[in-house]
Amino acid sequence: MNKFVITFTVLLGASVAAAALAAASRSELVQRGRYVAMIGGCNDCHTPGFTQNAGNVPESQWLTGDRLGWTGPWGTTYAPNLRLRIAAMDFASFKAYAHALRARPPMPYWAVNAMSDADLEALHAFVQSLGPAGQHAPTALPPGVEAQGPVVRFPSEPPQGTIR
Numbered sequence: 001m002n003k004f005v006i007t008f009t010v011l012l013g014a015s016v017a018a019a020a021l022a023a024a025s026r027s028e029l030v031q032r033g034r035y036v037a038m039i040g041g042c043n044d045c046h047t048p049g050f051t052q053n054a055g056n057v058p059e060s061q062w063l064t065g066d067r068l069g070w071t072g073p074w075g076t077t078y079a080p081n082l083r084l085r086i087a088a089m090d091f092a093s094f095k096a097y098a099h100a101l102r103a104r105p106p107m108p109y110w111a112v113n114a115m116s117d118a119d120l121e122a123l124h125a126f127v128q129s130l131g132p133a134g135q136h137a138p139t140a141l142p143p144g145v146e147a148q149g150p151v152v153r154f155p156s157e158p159p160q161g162t163i164r
Contacts, residue, residue, distance in 0.1 A: 033126025036119050040111065045079035063127060064134030069147040070106050072154035076147045077104040078137040086124065087132040094124045104140060
């Protein structure tokens with residue numbers, strides 16, 4: 001065999017092996033992101049019916065936002081459709097977004113701010129793997145504007161005896 005054929009065969013084999021390794025690594029990253037979304041409670045608010053159905057919602061419906069409002073002194077907040085929000089973001093943009101996020105209650109944005117870059121990369125890969133789906137959630141409402149659909153109401157003041 002001539003040296004060219006041997007070199008070509010070795011390089012082709014190495015390329016195929018590298019591609020297989022990259023696919024396996026991507027699959028592991030996506031699975032890690034699925035785990036981060038689950039333990040981070042992302043689905044609890046951002047997937048319609050997830051909490052009410054003890055997590056028994058098809059993955060095809062995960063993170064598509066919700067029309068259930070969260071009402072308190074800040075007005076009414078709706079959990080956005082993360083699949084539409086994150087679909088167009090590359091990882092660097094998502095990372096900057098996640099670290100700078102400030103959101104209305106009840107979103108625990110400080111937990112997202114504190115996520116490691118590795119967890120953010122995995123979460124980004126998972127949401128990207130799901131692809132865009134669903135509709136945008138309703139726009140947040142200011143205080144004093146009544147929501148038209150179902151809401152979870154927070155008291156304006158903590159109950160008596162509550163530690164502040």
